[in-house]
Amino acid sequence: MLLLTSWFFEKATGGGAYKFADLFKEKLGISLDKEDEMNCLVAGANFLLKAIRHEAFTHMEGQKEFVQIDQNDLFPYLLVNIGSGVSIIKVDGDGKFERVSGTNVGGGTYWGLGRLLTKCKSFDELLELSQRGDNRTIDMLVGDIYGGMDYNKIGLSASTIASSFGKAISDKKELDDYSPEDISLSLLRMISYNIGQIAYLNALRFGLKRIFFGGFFIRGHAYTMDTISFAVHFWSKGNAQAMFLRHEGFLGALGAFMSYETHGLDDLMVHHLVERFPMGAPYTGGSIHGPPLGDLNEKISWMEKFVLKGTEITAPVPMAPPGTTGLGGFEVPSSKGGTLRPDASALNVGVLHLVPTLEVFPLLADPKTYEPNTIDLADHSELEYWFTVLSEHLPDLVDKAVASEGGTDDAKRRGDAFARAFSAHLARLMEEPAAYGKLGLANLLELREECLREFQFVDAYRSIKQRENEASLAVLSDLLVEIDSMTEDESQQNAKAVEGADVILGMLPLARELLRRGTEVVLVANSLPALNDVTAMELPDIVAEAAKVILEGMGRAIHTNFNARFKCDALKE
Amino acid sequence: MDRREVESGRNSPESNQPAAQISRLAIDIGGSLIKMVYFSSGNDNSVDYREEKSPLAVSTALEGKLHFLKFETSKINDCLDFISSRKQLLGGWKHDDHPGSDEKFIKATGGGAYKFTNLFKEKLGITLDKEDEMDCLVTGANFLLKTVQREAFTYMDGHEEFVQIDHNDLYPYLLVNIGSGVSMIKVDGDGKYERVSGTSVGGGTFWGLGRLLTKCKSFDELLELSHRGNNRVLDMLVGDIYGGTDYSKMGLSSTTIASSFGKAISRDKELEDYKPEDISRSLLRLISNNIGQIAYLNALRFGLKRIFFGGFFIRGHAYTMDTISVAVHFWSKGEAKAMFLRHEGFLGALGAFASYEKRNLDGLLSN
Numbered sequence: 001m002l003l004l005t006s007w008f009f010e011k012a013t014g015g016g017a018y019k020f021a022d023l024f025k026e027k028l029g030i031s032l033d034k035e036d037e038m039n040c041l042v043a044g045a046n047f048l049l050k051a052i053r054h055e056a057f058t059h060m061e062g063q064k065e066f067v068q069i070d071q072n073d074l075f076p077y078l079l080v081n082i083g084s085g086v087s088i089i090k091v092d093g094d095g096k097f098e099r100v101s102g103t104n105v106g107g108g109t110y111w112g113l114g115r116l117l118t119k120c121k122s123f124d125e126l127l128e129l130s131q132r133g134d135n136r137t138i139d140m141l142v143g144d145i146y147g148g149m150d151y152n153k154i155g156l157s158a159s160t161i162a163s164s165f166g167k168a169i170s171d172k173k174e175l176d177d178y179s180p181e182d183i184s185l186s187l188l189r190m191i192s193y194n195i196g197q198i199a200y201l202n203a204l205r206f207g208l209k210r211i212f213f214g215g216f217f218i219r220g221h222a223y224t225m226d227t228i229s230f231a232v233h234f235w236s237k238g239n240a241q242a243m244f245l246r247h248e249g250f251l252g253a254l255g256a257f258m259s260y261e262t263h264g265l266d267d268l269m270v271h272h273l274v275e276r277f278p279m280g281a282p283y284t285g286g287s288i289h290g291p292p293l294g295d296l297n298e299k300i301s302w303m304e305k306f307v308l309k310g311t312e313i314t315a316p317v318p319m320a321p322p323g324t325t326g327l328g329g330f331e332v333p334s335s336k337g338g339t340l341r342p343d344a345s346a347l348n349v350g351v352l353h354l355v356p357t358l359e360v361f362p363l364l365a366d367p368k369t370y371e372p373n374t375i376d377l378a379d380h381s382e383l384e385y386w387f388t389v390l391s392e393h394l395p396d397l398v399d400k401a402v403a404s405e406g407g408t409d410d411a412k413r414r415g416d417a418f419a420r421a422f423s424a425h426l427a428r429l430m431e432e433p434a435a436y437g438k439l440g441l442a443n444l445l446e447l448r449e450e451c452l453r454e455f456q457f458v459d460a461y462r463s464i465k466q467r468e469n470e471a472s473l474a475v476l477s478d479l480l481v482e483i484d485s486m487t488e489d490e491s492q493q494n495a496k497a498v499e500g501a502d503v504i505l506g507m508l509p510l511a512r513e514l515l516r517r518g519t520e521v522v523l524v525a526n527s528l529p530a531l532n533d534v535t536a537m538e539l540p541d542i543v544a545e546a547a548k549v550i551l552e553g554m555g556r557a558i559h560t561n562f563n564a565r566f567k568c569d570a571l572k573e
Numbered sequence: 574m575d576r577r578e579v580e581s582g583r584n585s586p587e588s589n590q591p592a593a594q595i596s597r598l599a600i601d602i603g604g605s606l607i608k609m610v611y612f613s614s615g616n617d618n619s620v621d622y623r624e625e626k627s628p629l630a631v632s633t634a635l636e637g638k639l640h641f642l643k644f645e646t647s648k649i650n651d652c653l654d655f656i657s658s659r660k661q662l663l664g665g666w667k668h669d670d671h672p673g674s675d676e677k678f679i680k681a682t683g684g685g686a687y688k689f690t691n692l693f694k695e696k697l698g699i700t701l702d703k704e705d706e707m708d709c710l711v712t713g714a715n716f717l718l719k720t721v722q723r724e725a726f727t728y729m730d731g732h733e734e735f736v737q738i739d740h741n742d743l744y745p746y747l748l749v750n751i752g753s754g755v756s757m758i759k760v761d762g763d764g765k766y767e768r769v770s771g772t773s774v775g776g777g778t779f780w781g782l783g784r785l786l787t788k789c790k791s792f793d794e795l796l797e798l799s800h801r802g803n804n805r806v807l808d809m810l811v812g813d814i815y816g817g818t819d820y821s822k823m824g825l826s827s828t829t830i831a832s833s834f835g836k837a838i839s840r841d842k843e844l845e846d847y848k849p850e851d852i853s854r855s856l857l858r859l860i861s862n863n864i865g866q867i868a869y870l871n872a873l874r875f876g877l878k879r880i881f882f883g884g885f886f887i888r889g890h891a892y893t894m895d896t897i898s899v900a901v902h903f904w905s906k907g908e909a910k911a912m913f914l915r916h917e918g919f920l921g922a923l924g925a926f927a928s929y930e931k932r933n934l935d936g937l938l939s940n
Contacts, residue, residue, distance in 0.1 A: 083832075084809055084814075084831060084832035084835045085809070085830075085831040085832040101866075101870075101904070103863065104808070104829075104830040104831060104833045104859065104862065105774075105833055105859060105863055106835075107832070108809055108831075108832030108834065108835030109832055109833045109834045109859070111837075112832070112834030112835050112836065112837030112838045113782070113834045113837065115837055115838060116786060116837050116844045116847070117785060117844075123838075138781070139773070140604050140753055140754070140777050140781075142684070144604065144684075145603065145683070145684030145685065145753070146684035146687050146688060147685075147687050147688030147690075148688075149687055151684070153705060153707070161754075162604060162684075162753060162754040162777075163604055163605075163753035163754040163773055163775050163776070163777030163778060163781070164773045164774055164775075164777070165777065165778045165781030165782045165785070166605070166753045166754070166773075166775075166777025166778065167777075167781065168780075168781030168782065168784055169780045169781045169784060169792075170647065171647070171784075171790070174785075175785045178785070190774060190778070193773065194772065194774055194863065197770075197867065198866065198867065198870065201770075201867065201870035201871065202870065204874060205870070205873060235770070
C-alpha cells in the first residue's frame with residue numbers, strides 16, 4: 001500500500017484531516033483536501049468489493065472463507081467501520097449512502113480502557129494479550145448465576161456471558177490480582193459482541209443480509225472477527241452474515257484516493273486489477289516498513305541483510321490449530337500457548353496492479369462464477385503436497401534461472417535473493433494459507449513467476465526452450481510431410497504421438513490442418529512467460545466469434561481451466 | 574391481577590389457603606444482589622435498615638405492608654440470618670402439593686434460586702420453590718404498572734414526570750431489566766412475553782469495571798462519584814476529532830461521544846492520573862447509552878413505543894435515567910420514550926411473591 005500512503009498525504013480523510021490541516025500546511029506546505037469521511041469510506045468499500053477478487057470473506061470459528069461478490073448484486077449492504085468509534089452506514093449504490101447508526105463503544109474504547117487496565121504499551125500488544133486470556137475469570141457467565149446450569153428456556157447456555165466484567169465486583173480481588181490477558185479478552189469480547197449486535201439490529205431494520213465490517217479495530221485478528229461473526233449469527237439466528245474485507249484498514253484512504261475523478265477508476269472492474277505480492281510481503285503483514293526500495297540492487301541487499309538478521313522469522317513456525325473459539329464461539333480461544341505468531345489470521349495485502357486493457361474472455365459460459373484454479377490449496381493435504389514440490393524444485397529452478405541469464409556472478413546473486421524471497425513467501429503461506437487472499441495452485445505458480453520477474457529473471461526457461469525449439473523445428477518439416485500423407489482416421493489415431501515440443505510439433509500442425517480446411521484460426525499466447533488466466537486473453541472481439549476453444553498446455557488446461565465451462569465446444573489438452 | 578398461565582409440568586401454586594394467611598416472603602437471587610419482598614401484617618411498623626424502598630401500604634381485605642429489601646449475593650449469609658430471625662413469621666404456610674408436610678417453602682427466582690438451593694435447605698431447612706426468572710420479571714412489571722399508582726415516570730433533563738398508564742392500553746411494551754446483565758423482553762400480556770434480546774454490558778459491567786478502575790468500595794459510592802465527574806476528560810468527542818466544529822451533516826454535534834474512553838489512549842497519562850469521578854462518569858455514560866440504544870433498536874423492530882426500564886442498575890439515579898432517556902430520544906428522533914419504574918429493582922422478587930397465590934392477590938394490592 002505504499003502508493004496509497006503517499007496519496008494519503010494529499011488526499012486526507014478521517015477526522016484528523018480536519019484537526020491537522022493547519023499543521024500540514026505549516027510544516028509541509030501541503031494543503032489537505034478534506035474529503036468527507038463517510039464518502040471516502042463508502043467509495044473505498046465499493047471499489048474494493050467491485051474491483052478485487054475475493055476481497056470479502058467470512059470468518060466463523062477460526063475458518064476463513066472467501067466470498068465472490070456479484071457486482072450487480074452488491075447493493076444494498078451495511079458497512080460497519082470500526083475506528084475509534086463505530087459508524088454504521090447503509091450503502092445503496094455509488095455515492096448513495098446514509099449513516100444510520102453508530103456506537104461510541106469502539107476501537108478507542110478497547111484501547112483506552114485496555115491501556116488503563118493493563119498498562120499495555122500498544123494496541124497490538126493488548127490484542128496479542130487477549131490470545132492467551134480466559135475471560136471466565138472476569139465475566140459473569142450464565143452458569144455462574146445458575147450454579148453451572150444452562151438457562152435453556154430462553155436459549156442461554158451456561159457459557160454465555162451474562163455480565164461482562166461482572167465477576168470483578170468481588171471485593172476479594174483488586175485490579176492487580178487479575179491477569180492482563182484475561183482483562184484484554186473480556187474487553188475484546190464485550191466490545192466485539194456489542195458491535196456485532198448493534199450492527200445486526202440495524203441490518204434487520206433495513207432488511208439487509210450482508211454486513212461488511214472494516215476499520216482498524218479488526219486488524220485481521222481472528223478472535224475479533226469470530227466474536228463479531230458469532231454475535232451476528234447468534235442474534236440473526238443464522239440469517240445474516242458478517243463479512244470482512246482484506247484491505248479493511250485502508251477503506252478511508254482508498255476512498256480519498258478514488259475521489260481523484262480524473263483517474264477514472266470508478267469504472268474499474270474485477271479483471272482490471274491484478275494483486276501482486278512483492279518480496280517484502282511475507283515479513284510485513286501488509287504494511288511496508290523502512291525506506292522504499294528503488295532499484296534491484298537495493299532489493300537484493302535488503303533481502304540479504306534481512307535474511308541474515310532474521311532467519312528465524314522465515315522458518316515455518318509452530319502453528320496452533322486454525323480453530324480459535326471452540327463451539328459456540330463463546331468459549332476461550334483454543335490457540336493458546338506455543339504460538340509464536342501474534343495471530344494466525346493476519347492478512348497480507350499486496351500491490352494492486354492496474355491493467356485496464358484486460359477484458360473478460362467472451363466465450364466463458366458464466367464469467368461470474370469462473371474460477372480458473374483446478375486445485376484449491378485450502379485443502380491442507382494439497383497445500384502440503386505443493387509446498388513440498390515447489391520447495392524441492394527451488395534449487396533446480398534457481399540453477400535454470402541463473403543459466404538463462406548467462407550464469408554471471410550478478411545472476412547468481414539475484415538467484416540467491418530470489419530463492420530467499422520465494423522461500424519466505426512459502427513459509428508465510430504455509431503458516432497462513434489465506435494470508436494473501438484465496439489461494440489456488442495457479443496463484444501460487446503466478447507468485448513464483450512474479451518473484452522471478454522481481455529479481456529480473458525475464459524467462460527462467462529461456463535457454464531450455466530455445467534448445468527444444470531448435471530441435472523441434474528441425475523435425476517439423478518431416479512431421480508435416482508425414483501428416484499430409486495420412487488418411488483422416490490415421491491422423492486422429494496418431495494425435496497422441498505429437499507431444500514434447502507441444503507448440504511447434506503440436507499446435508502448429510493442427511492450425512495448419514484447420515486452415516487447410518478453410519477454418520479461421522486465432523493463435524493466442526501469453527505476453528509473459530507465465531501462467532496467466534484466460535481473463536488475460538487479448539483480441540476479445542475476434543475470439544468472440546470462435547466456434548471452438550482449444551486449450552493446450554499444462555498451465556492452461558490442467559491446473560487452471562480444467563473445470564472451466566465455455567459457451568462453445570472446448571478441447572483441453 | 575389476572576391468573577397467569579402456569580407452564581405445563583410445573584406445580585401449580587393453586588391456593589386453597591385462608592385469606593388470613595398474610596406473612597409471605599419471596600426472593601430474587603441475582604448475580605450481584607438478592608432482592609426480597611415480604612408482606613407483614615398491619616400493625617408491624619418495624620423498618621429494617623436494609624429496606625431499599627419505603628414499604629408499600631396495602632389496605633383491602635388485608636391490612637399490611639410490602640417490604641423491599643436487598644442483600645449482596647456475595648454476602649448471602651446476611652440474607653439467611655434475616656430470614657432465620659423472621660422464621661416465625663413464615664410459619665404456617667405450606668406448599669400446596671404437600672398440605673400435610675411441615676416443609677417450608679419460599680418462592681424464589683433468579684439464577685441463585687438454583688445455585689443456592691442446598692444452602693437454604695441445609696442452613697434454614699427451607700425449600701426454595703423456584704419460579705422462572707422471566708416469568709417473574711413480567712409478572713412483577715405488569716403488577717406494578719396495573720396496580721400501583723404513579724409507578725411509571727419519564728425523566729428528561731432532571732425533570733421527573735409521572736405517567737398515567739391506561740390498563741387497557743398497556744400492551745405491548747418493551748421491558749428492559751438491567752441487572753448484572755440486561756434482558757429485553759417484549760410483553761404482550763399477562764404471562765405472554767418473549768425475551769427478544771439482551772446485552773452483557775449491564776450493571777455488573779459498571780460495578781465490575783468501575784471497581785477495577787477506581788477502587789470504590791461500593792456500587793453506591795461509584796454512582797455517587799459519577800455525579801461530580803466530567804466525561805470529556807476520557808471520552809473522545811466528535812469535537813475532539815473534528816477540531817471543535819460540529820459534524821452536522823451526519824447529525825452529530827461536537828459534544829457527541831465519538832469513542833468512550835477514546836482519550837485514554839494518550840501515552841501521557843496513566844490510570845492514576847485520571848480522577849475516579851471522571852472515570853465513573855464516562856463508564857456510566859458508556860453503559861447507559863449503550864443500553865438505551867440497543868433497547869431502542871429492539872423497540873423499533875417490533876414497533877413498540879413504550880420502553881420500561883427496570884432493574885437494580887438504575888436505582889433512581891438521575892444521571893443514569895437521563896442518559897438512557899437521551900439515548901432513546903436521540904436514536905428514535907423523539908419517537909420512543911424511556912420510562913422508569915419506582916420499584917425498578919424488585920420486579921423479579923415481586924413476580925415471585927405474586928406467584929404465591931394468584932387468586933387472592935388479584936386486586937389485593939390495588940392501592
